[in-house]
Amino acid sequence: xxxxxxxxxxxxxxxxxxxxxxxxxxxxxxxxxxxxxxxxxxxxxxxxxxxxxxxxxxxxxxxxxxxxxxxxxxxxxxxxxxxxxxxxxxxxxxxxxxxxxxxxxxxxxxxxxxxxxxxxxxxxxxxxxxxxxxxxxxxxxxxxxxxxxxxxxxxxxxxxxxxxxxxxxxxxxxxxxxxxxxxxxxxxxxxxxxxxxxxxxxxxxxxxxxxxxxxxxxxxxxxxxxxxxxxxxxxxxxxxxxxxxxx
Numbered sequence: 714x715x716x717x718x719x720x721x722x723x724x725x726x727x728x729x730x731x732x733x734x735x736x737x738x739x740x741x742x743x744x745x746x747x748x749x750x751x752x753x754x755x756x757x758x759x760x761x762x763x764x765x766x767x768x769x770x771x772x773x774x775x776x777x778x779x780x781x782x783x784x785x786x787x788x789x790x791x792x793x794x795x796x797x798x799x800x801x802x803x804x805x806x807x808x809x810x811x812x813x814x815x816x817x818x819x820x821x822x823x824x825x826x827x828x829x830x831x832x833x834x835x836x837x838x839x840x841x842x843x844x845x846x847x848x849x850x851x852x853x854x855x856x857x858x859x860x861x862x863x864x865x866x867x868x869x870x871x872x873x874x875x876x877x878x879x880x881x882x883x884x885x886x887x888x889x890x891x892x893x894x895x896x897x898x899x900x901x902x903x904x905x906x907x908x909x910x911x912x913x914x915x916x917x918x919x920x921x922x923x924x925x926x927x928x929x930x931x932x933x934x935x936x937x938x939x940x941x942x943x944x945x946x947x948x949x950x951x952x953x954x955x956x957x958x959x960x
Contacts, residue, residue, distance in 0.1 A: 717894050717935055720943045724932040727898070731924035734902045738909025739920070751911070758907045765904050768897045769930050775889050776937040783940060783947045786881040787827065791951035793877045794820055797870040798959065803863050804856075812852055813959075816874075819845045820956045823878070827949035830941045846875055889938050901927045 716723050794816055801812045822842045829835050853871045856864040905924055912920075936943030 717889065717891065718939050718942050720932050720936040720939055723935050724928050727901075727931045728924050728928040730898075731901055731905045731927055732921055734905040735909035735912075735920040735924065738906040739912055740909075742910045742912070754907075754911045758904070758911060761900065761904050761907060765897075765900045765927070768893075768900055769927070769934075772889060772893050772897055773930070773934050773937075775893070776934045779884070779887055779889075780937050780945070780947070782884045782887070783881070786877065786884050787947055787949055788951045790823060790874075790877040790881055791949075791955045793870070793873040794823075794952075795955050795958075797867075797874050800867045800870045803867050808852060812849065815845055815849050815852070817956075817959050819849065819874075820952060820959065824949050824952050824956060826881075827947060827952065835941075842878070846878070850875065885940050889934070898931075901931075 716726065798813060798816050801809045801816075803809075804812060819842070822838055822845060825838050826835070826842070829838060849871060853868050856868050905920075905927075908923060909920060936945050940947055
């Protein structure tokens with residue numbers, strides 16, 4: 714199971730692991746640090762926490778950019794489909810009616826793609842989408858043989874419709890690399906270990922503060938970076954508006 718795709722599981726697991734790291738550091742500390750040693754320790758823990766903050770900020774920025782990219786491609790899909798729907802007026806009446814029916818079905822499938830959270834359901838949606846795309850392109854194929862600028866515009870518009878779906882698929886597969894997650898988790902665990910190692914005789918409940926803060930940050934990053942598994946999703950508002958207008 715890919716934990717980076719399970720935000721809630723990641724939240725609980727990271728909280729437990731980071732708190733355990735602080736406890737392990739506290740257990741391995743055989744004696745309190747001397748005052749001359751504490752100055753060096755402060756420098757080390759400060760630098761490590763700074764590095765952790767930079768890594769979390771950097772990875773969070775990566776997640777946000779990918780989220781914005783998915784939203785932009787959803788808007789681009791709606792615009793491409795809507796434009797091609799209008800351009801079908803240039804076709805013969807029978808072909809135009811067939812093309813409009815196919816585009817309406819295609820919009821419905823694209824909305825299902827954005828809203829489904831089932832892996833099996835997504836496979837079926839992708840299969841149906843490919844079938845509708847084949848039918849749409851089969852409708853355009855005879856027009857490609859006609860050296861007509863207007864027909865070329867219609868064919869180009871359909872090409873944009875099909876390409877936009879591919880760009881969306883690529884954007885949804887573009888995830889934060891596992892190497893970045895591993896580096897960030899390692900630094901977080903080391904920071905909590907140092908906090909436990911350098912602690913004095915204090916209430917251990919204070920050990921929960923940093924693990925909780927970092928775990929919430931991990932959860933938020935994973936949630937934004939997981940289009941189907943978290944609370945923050947890309948809603949197909951533009952496609953839904955287009956669907957309503959086509960009806």
